[in-house]
Amino acid sequence: MATLEIKDLHADVVTDEGNKPILNGVNLTIRSGETHAIMGPNGSGKSTLSYAIAGHPKYEVTSGEVLLDGENVLEMSVDERARAGLFLAMQYPVEVPGVSMSNFLRSAATAVRGEAPKLRHWVKEVKDEMSQLDISSEFAERSVNEGFSGGEKKRHEILQLALLKPKFAILDETDSGLDVDALRTVSEAVNDYKSNNEVGVMLITHYTRILKHIEPDFVHVFAGGKVVQSGGKELADELEADGYVKYTTEAAV
Ligand SMILES: Nc1ncnc2c1ncn2[C@@H]1O[C@H](COP(=O)(O)OP(=O)(O)OP(=O)(O)O)[C@@H](O)[C@H]1O
Ligand SMILES: [Mg+2]
Numbered sequence: 001m002a003t004l005e006i007k008d009l010h011a012d013v014v015t016d017e018g019n020k021p022i023l024n025g026v027n028l029t030i031r032s033g034e035t036h037a038i039m040g041p042n043g044s045g046k047s048t049l050s051y052a053i054a055g056h057p058k059y060e061v062t063s064g065e066v067l068l069d070g071e072n073v074l075e076m077s078v079d080e081r082a083r084a085g086l087f088l089a090m091q092y093p094v095e096v097p098g099v100s101m102s103n104f105l106r107s108a109a110t111a112v113r114g115e116a117p118k119l120r121h122w123v124k125e126v127k128d129e130m131s132q133l134d135i136s137s138e139f140a141e142r143s144v145n146e147g148f149s150g151g152e153k154k155r156h157e158i159l160q161l162a163l164l165k166p167k168f169a170i171l172d173e174t175d176s177g178l179d180v181d182a183l184r185t186v187s188e189a190v191n192d193y194k195s196n197n198e199v200g201v202m203l204i205t206h207y208t209r210i211l212k213h214i215e216p217d218f219v220h221v222f223a224g225g226k227v228v229q230s231g232g233k234e235l236a237d238e239l240e241a242d243g244y245v246k247y248t249t250e251a252a253v
Helices: 046-054 078-084 101-113 119-132 137-141 150-164 180-196 209-213 233-242 245-252
Strands: 003-015 018-031 035-039 059-068 086-089 096-100 168-172 200-204 218-223 226-231
Touching: 003 046, 018 046, 018 059, 018 200, 018 226, 035 233, 046 059, 046 078, 046 086, 046 168, 046 200, 078 086, 078 101, 086 150, 096 101, 101 119, 101 137, 101 150, 119 137, 119 150, 119 180, 150 168, 150 180, 168 180, 180 209, 218 233, 218 245, 226 233
Parallel strands: 035 200, 035 218, 086 168, 168 200
Antiparallel strands: 003 018, 003 059, 218 226
16 A cells, blocks of 8 residues: 655756746645546646656656655656656657667666566566566567657556556556557556556546546646646546536636
8 A cells, every 4th residue: 555645745847948837736646546637728747747756857746745655756856756666658659760669668677666677577577567468469569669659658658557567657648649459458458457556547638538448536636736626537538528627727826
């Protein structure tokens, strides 16, 4: 049983023109076994929250805390955060030309596990996960994300999730750009991972569609750089019907 606590988190994005405050006092606690959906308008800071937790250098935490089982995540390097069990599937996965997917995955697994996975087991593990995600074996030799379609990138993020086995997974719009079949395949992979591992999931999404596949225990409205409302599944339906107006005007005052 693990707990990820975000307490009164304030963070800036670092730009050439100086720092710009984005997160404005985020409070959220996720326990292993729970899935929390985060929904909110464009530009409200959802990706900023995920980057701040993962330790992206362009985001600076100005106050507040992120604790993983009481340990201060903000003092950890990006590597240490991954080793501690944090995982981020990015909204816009980066391309790494010249590094093959298979080398990248093995290096990442070695870094997170603390030792290189035994080759024979590893090859089988990767193959099984790739086939579950309907990823053709030719991708193993392609450069990381280079020339991948939007949906292919998203599938590879979930492949990393399945192989790196985090305690907490932040999935930032993993459903965006997936066709109907891919959405089902990716959701099944996430659900499989959830049922076989004690994982806490933060699922950032704009659509209730994915929540029909991956059931959230909690739904949070994110507006103006913080969580402004929390509820159960029904809150997602309410948002779909009514939009965010109510929350954006409240957040603005
Ligand atoms: N380099 C930057 N320079 C200026 N503003 C930035 C920079 N990076 C991010 N921002 C601003 O920070 C705000 C929060 O962005 P963020 O990506 O966290 O939003 P989001 O909630 O994830 O939106 P979306 O739903 O569209 O993904 C936005 O207004 C964005 O324009
Ligand atoms: Mg975003």
